[in-house]
Amino acid sequence: MSTDALSRAILPEGWPAPRGYANGMVAEGRVLVTGGLVGWDAAGRFAEGFLGQLRQTLINIKAVVEAGGGRVEDIVRLTWYVTDIPAYRASLKEMGPLYREVFGRHFPAMAVVGVAALVEPEAMIEIEATAVIAG
Numbered sequence: 001m002s003t004d005a006l007s008r009a010i011l012p013e014g015w016p017a018p019r020g021y022a023n024g025m026v027a028e029g030r031v032l033v034t035g036g037l038v039g040w041d042a043a044g045r046f047a048e049g050f051l052g053q054l055r056q057t058l059i060n061i062k063a064v065v066e067a068g069g070g071r072v073e074d075i076v077r078l079t080w081y082v083t084d085i086p087a088y089r090a091s092l093k094e095m096g097p098l099y100r101e102v103f104g105r106h107f108p109a110m111a112v113v114g115v116a117a118l119v120e121p122e123a124m125i126e127i128e129a130t131a132v133i134a135g
Contacts, residue, residue: 009024032070058099077108080111
């Protein structure tokens with residue numbers, strides 16, 4: 001059985017289909033939980049700008065999930081912490097293609113939370129992920 005068959009999005013009857021996220025996910029398997037990951041590379045250098053940090057953060061999440069034996073498609077939840085909600089909103093059009101470049105067309109349950117600051121002073125975004133991996 002492929003890992004795709006072990007998780008699926010939940011859409012209550014009569015609700016409109018969400019775009020770019022799921023309202024809920026159900027899955028079976030081993031749970032992998034990341035810490036809050038930020039947009040820096042292995043050398044600790046932050047990517048430039050909000051979109052650069054978002055791309056690097058998604059790459060970092062993918063790397064952790066793969067190191068744990070999973071795939072992007074195993075991710076069932078993302079919680080985004082953003083220091084500048086207006087910048088987030090202004091970047092929505094550019095975020096779609098960037099997200100799909102790293103995660104494809106896999107859209108787990110997501111929440112975006114505006115925060116005053118993150119522990120890393122240069123960080124503009126921090127994301128926690130939960131994946132459920134087959135086996």
